[in-house]
Each structure stands twice: as structure tokens, then as C-alpha cells.
Amino acid sequence: MLRTSTRSSEASFDVFGAGMRPPANETDEDKARRLEAEREALRVSKTIDAALLEGKKVLERKKRAVKILLLGQSESGKSSVLRNFRLAFTPRYFESERVLWRTVIQLNLISSIKKILNTMHEEWTEAESASSPTMLTSQHRRLSLALSPLLAFETSISQLIASDAGGNGYGVTVRPGGGWKDRLTASLGRASGAAPALGVSAEPPTGGSGQQDPTQVTQVLAACRDNIIALWEDDAVRAVLAERDVDLVEEPGFFLDDTPRVTALDYVPSDRDIMRARIRTLGVEEHSFVTESGFRAGTEFFITDVCGSSHQRSTWIPYFDDVQAILFLAPLLFWQSLDEDTKTNRVQDSLELWREIVGNPLLAKTAFILLFNKKDILQAHINAGVVVKKYVPSYGERANDVPSVTKYFRDKFSAYLRKFSPEPRPFIFYETEAIDTKSTAVILGEVQEQIIRNHLKDLDVM
Ligand SMILES: Nc1nc2c(ncn2[C@@H]2O[C@H](COP(=O)(O)OP(=O)(O)OP(=O)(O)O)[C@@H](O)[C@H]2O)c(=O)[nH]1
């Protein structure tokens, strides 16, 4: 019995051993190939182990980290708040990205120019087909021609950083997931032959592949400076834009009034410029970082930034899991409608969205912080005489000033929170102006402190 058992175990050992042993007639070449294959298999196995370990570590870190979700309609200022967050709490990282923002701002400027040129072309086409007079002259045609090289840069750089899905043809839209920064960094590095830096290289860049590089755009913009100013300051151009309802000043990412500064060869974007830059988020971006400064520096954050367009809101749901706080942005721009649905009033849309989000059972334990962002724009419009009750009849005879408007809508948001939250939760709100980095830093400092305290309480650390 004992012998049988031994034999059987030897036999089974042999079955595996035979498979592992090299064949008796193995040539030197076969052996080299086999050893190489074994080394490769070991490398792949180690890579998989490392990835699993890394994945586990990320999950562990994510469990301990503070998780924040930025929500709100498109253009509400979610990404701008995230930028403010990074400026306030990871200033070294923010500095390292300044060079990328120069390219985004250059693209914003070119987008505005493209809109003007396209509007002029529409005017010419209609004037020709209807044989009607136009205020635009041959001088405008010369300007249009002189500025047309900029459009090639717009296309080319947009292709580098933009999504294949593209945007609406004007705004800057980036690839989902934030990978655009790596692509742009690599491109800037290649163009200057070194790590990307601000200012242009002494040597003019050589295009080579035919693809425009971001360093060249700096030089072409500098060369176009006077023509851009001439175009934007031209009375006939302004009149054509007004006639065709093209209001560039009101659009996000408007830098035409800053042309002399933005087109300078040594242009370095200020913090405010970076907050004013417009780049549309597509899909969902997850940002993880450890704070360098502020309350409990060294705290790890996971901040999720989403695209606010109504077509993309279903992509938010997977990110509701395990989030400590939602920063909900709701600008009180009651005279505007959504870009994607011009029949829907912006504030009405924010209220509906707020109601859905606060009422979501997955978010019952999540803290909500409401940011009435863009208070500078609200103030400017009230100062310019915009009458609230014209757009919001239920506003009635209340005073036509910012405190009354804010109180009116604040009461509505607060009532929805009380009525639709699955469990009672405090109503926390701030009035913000994300392009003002100083005031935003103070508010974000308070917000961060509250969130960390709550988080530590949940983890039983405090
Ligand atoms: N004047 C002013 N402009 C702001 C303010 N907050 C944001 N902006 C500008 O508004 C534009 C839109 O802001 P984003 O942060 O890109 O908006 P978003 O919510 O991320 O939009 P999506 O990515 O499309 O969902 C940008 O050009 C910002 O510079 C503000 O408080 N005041």
C-alpha cells in the first residue's frame, strides 16, 4: 500500500515535472528561446503582481483620502474651483502647470478670432447672394486673410489635446481623463528640445512633420498682434457682430481685450488668467493629490470633476459611491439659458439638478456645500439694469439688488434640501467668484477644514 502510494505520488510529480523539463534533444537555439520566454513570463507575472499591489494600495489610499465630487451644470465653474483648490493647497503643482495654461489661453484667444472671421464670412456670403450692401470692405478681407494662419494652429493644437468627439466648434474641449496635459507637456517639451518652459526658445522651431507645435503659436500670435487689435477695435466688425448677435465679451475664455499681453512673446499667465481660461471637461476626470499647505497639509484628496452638460449627467452616478462631500455649483445667472438647450433657464436647471442630487439615496450621508458662483457676473448685470422679475415673474416686487436676488434663490435651494434630502442635513452655502483667487482661497480653506473634520470624525480619528 505504502509503495503504491509512493509510486502514485511520484507519478503525479512526474506528470508536472515532465512538462517543466526541457526536451532531451533541445538545441542551443531552442534553449535560448525557451529561457527568453521564461524570462518574459516572469516579467509579465511580476508586472501583474505589481499592478495588483498598486491597485490595492490605491484602493487603501482612496479609503483614507477625502473624496470630493464637483457637480453643477456646464460652465458653472467646477473646473475653475478645482484650479483654485490646487492653487491654494498644491501651489508647487499649480506652478508646474502654468506653461500649459498659456497654450489654453492662446487657444481661447484664437477661438474668439475664429468666431469673428466666420461671422465676417457669413456676412460676405449673404451680401453676395442677396446683392445687398455690407459695412465690410476690402481692408477687412485683407485682415481676414492675414489672420487665417491662426486657424490652422487652432485645429492642430485642438487635435493634440481635444477629444475626438470634439466640442461645438469653438470652445476648447479636452480628451476625457485629463490626459491632455501629458500630451501638451510632451509636445511643448519636444518643440523646445527640453522640458517645457515659459518664454520661447531662442531658435525658431522647425515644424518638420507639418503639425503645428504650441511654441510656434506664440510667435505667430506675436506677429499677428496688431492685426488682432485692428480687427477687434474695428467699428464695422463690431457692428456686424452686434447685428448677428455674437457677444464675445459674455463668453467664457474671452481674452480679446488682453491681446497685447497675451500675444507677447514672454507672456506668462497670471493666476487670474488661468481661472478665466475656458476648457470644457468631457467625461469624468479624477484628480488625486496630497495637499502641500493649508489645514492639515499632507491630507490626500480625490477630487472628481465632471462634464456638466445635460447629455452627460448619467455618467456621474458611478462616482456617488463613498464620497464625503459634494461641492455643488449654481451661478445665479437667471437671464441665461443652457447652451445645449436654449429653452431651459440656467437657474431653473440648477434647482432641478439640486433637487435630484440632494434626494438621491446613494448620497444620503454625503455633505453638501452649495456655491453660488459667478457673483461678479450677477453683480455686473444687476448694476447694468437687468430686471429680475422680467425673467423670474415670481420674484415680484422684491428689491432689484444682489442681496435680495441671492436670498430669494437661497431660500429655494434651502427648501429643496429640507424637502428632498433622505435624512436631515445642514444647508451650507457660499457666494463665490472663482476668478478671484484670494477670496476663493479663503472660502475653500473653510470648506476644506469642515470636510476634513467630518471625515476624521467618520474614521473615528477625532
Ligand atoms: N466672471 C467669472 N467667470 C467665472 C467664474 N467661475 C468660472 N468662470 C469662468 O466660466 C467659464 C466656465 O468655467 P468652468 O470651470 O470651465 O466650468 P465647468 O463647470 O467646469 O464646465 P464644464 O466643464 O463644461 O462642465 C471659465 O471660462 C471660467 O473662467 C466666476 O466666478 N466669475
Ligand SMILES: [Mg+2]
Ligand atoms: Mg469643467
